[in-house]
Amino acid sequence: MTRVPAPLLAFAAIVSVQLGAAVAKTRFDEVGSVGAATLRLVIGAVVLALVVRPRVRHWDRARWTAAVLLGLALGGMNVFIYLAFATIPIGVAVTIEFLGPLALSLAHTRRWRDVLWAVLALAGVVLLGVGPSAVTALGGVACAVAAAACWAGYIVMNRHVGALIPGVDGLAVSMLVAMVVSLPFGLHTAVDGVVADPMLLVVFGAVAVLSSVLPYALEMLALRRMPTRVFGVLQSLGPAVAALAGLLVLHEALSPVEVVALACVTAASVGVTVYSARRKSA
Numbered sequence: 438m439t440r441v442p443a444p445l446l447a448f449a450a451i452v453s454v455q456l457g458a459a460v461a462k463t464r465f466d467e468v469g470s471v472g473a474a475t476l477r478l479v480i481g482a483v484v485l486a487l488v489v490r491p492r493v494r495h496w497d498r499a500r501w502t503a504a505v506l507l508g509l510a511l512g513g514m515n516v517f518i519y520l521a522f523a524t525i526p527i528g529v530a531v532t533i534e535f536l537g538p539l540a541l542s543l544a545h546t547r548r549w550r551d552v553l554w555a556v557l558a559l560a561g562v563v564l565l566g567v568g569p570s571a572v573t574a575l576g577g578v579a580c581a582v583a584a585a586a587c588w589a590g591y592i593v594m595n596r597h598v599g600a601l602i603p604g605v606d607g608l609a610v611s612m613l614v615a616m617v618v619s620l621p622f623g624l625h626t627a628v629d630g631v632v633a634d635p636m637l638l639v640v641f642g643a644v645a646v647l648s649s650v651l652p653y654a655l656e657m658l659a660l661r662r663m664p665t666r667v668f669g670v671l672q673s674l675g676p677a678v679a680a681l682a683g684l685l686v687l688h689e690a691l692s693p694v695e696v697v698a699l700a701c702v703t704a705a706s707v708g709v710t711v712y713s714a715r716r717k718s719a
Contacts, residue, residue, distance in 0.1 A: 443663035447671045450655035455531070455679040457647030459686035462522050464640060468623075468630035470523035474515045475616075475623030476631075476641040481649040482612035491606035504607045507594040508614020514587035516619050517580045524577030526689040528680025532699045533565060533578060535676050535706065537585030538592055542709045554705040561701030568695045612649075669710035673703050 461473045468476060493501075514534075521530040536558065543555050565578070598607040631637050660668055676699045683689035691699070 443659045443661075444667060444671060446655045446659040447663065447668055448674070450652040450659065451671065451675055451678050452682075453647045453652045453655065455527070455675065455682040456686070457644045457649075458518075458522065458527055458531075458679065459682040460640070460647065461519070461644045462527065462687055464630075464637060465523055467634060467637060469626035470519045471516055471619065471623035472626035472630060473623075473641070473644075474519035475619040475627045476637070477644050477648060478512065478515055478612070478616040478619050479627075480638075480642050481645040482609075482616040484645065484650065485605075485609045485612050489605055489609040491609040493606070493610060496602075500601050500607070503594060503598045503601050504610040505614050507591065507598050507607065508611035509618060510587050510590035510594055511611055512615035512618030514584050514591055515615060516622060517584035517587060521577045521581035521584060524574035525581065526680070526691060526695075527683035527687065528676060528689065528691050528699060529565060529568070529695055530577065530581045530584075531679035532561070532676040532695075532702050533581035534584045534588055535673075535702055536562065536582075537588035539702065539706050539709065540585075541589045541592055542706075554708045557701050557708070558705035561698040561705065564694050564698035564701065568698060569692050670707050673706035673710060676703055 457477075461477060462470075465473055496504075518530060518534055521533070539558055543558070595608075598611065601607070656668075680689075680691055680696075680699060684691075
């Protein structure tokens with residue numbers, strides 16, 4: 438892996454996440470959207486817990502609180518985005534979800550240029566609001582907005598957990614909490630689907646690897662050899678990659694208005710990432 442350019446590793450992580458989401462959606466008819474999210478979280482949480490074996494015996498209340506809050510954000514993010522996938526194209530859902538971290542970045546800025554990025558992102562939101570997906574599936578759009586809020590919360594709590602708990606023990610516990618969050622809503626349809634077709638365990642095992650295990654490993658390797666600024670810019674390609682995965686795997690074509698909206702949000706994210714990194718360097 439050391440011979441592979443770091444940006445390529447980071448881009449592969451993005452592709453892996455969105456490909457995993459597209460593969461999961463192909464099985465929504467069998468397990469439902471929340472059932473699919475539940476299977477992904479259960480398999481991912483169990484595998485991560487067995488590998489990491491988090492040492493929690495001496496955790497204090499602050500560590501447990503932080504890990505639980507991170508798990509709630511992670512569980513909500515997964516459940517809401519899969520609910521959105523059920524009614525709107527993956528590319529549109531991920532574009533809306535991406536507004537969460539983008540809004541979080543803009544909230545910490547105080548320069549006039551950042552107002553322009555905010556306006557550009559707002560233009561993307563408006564265009565998505567008049568696009569065919571929003572008009573025909575307001576529920577899916579609302580779920581994507583909820584996923585965006587959860588993603589912002591996940592970023593805040595992930596930093597907090599990282600500061601309190603060394604290694605990935607906090608993430609392993611948070612994954613278990615996220616799994617518990619999804620169980621009341623998706624356990625029934627997930628179990629029914631697996632009983633009818635046990636091969637679904639293999640499918641969602643692959644989804645868990647594509648959406649969680651592999652991207653985490655690739656991102657960790659990439660960040661060791663590339664600036665955070667470049668990594669952030671590459672992450673901004675997420676909506677575009679999601680749209681491409683939806684087109685290739687699910688044959689979900691976006692309307693011209695939705696493509697323009699995706700481009701606006703992506704450009705705003707790239708702009709905020711680049712200029713905030715330059716200010717920190719200065």
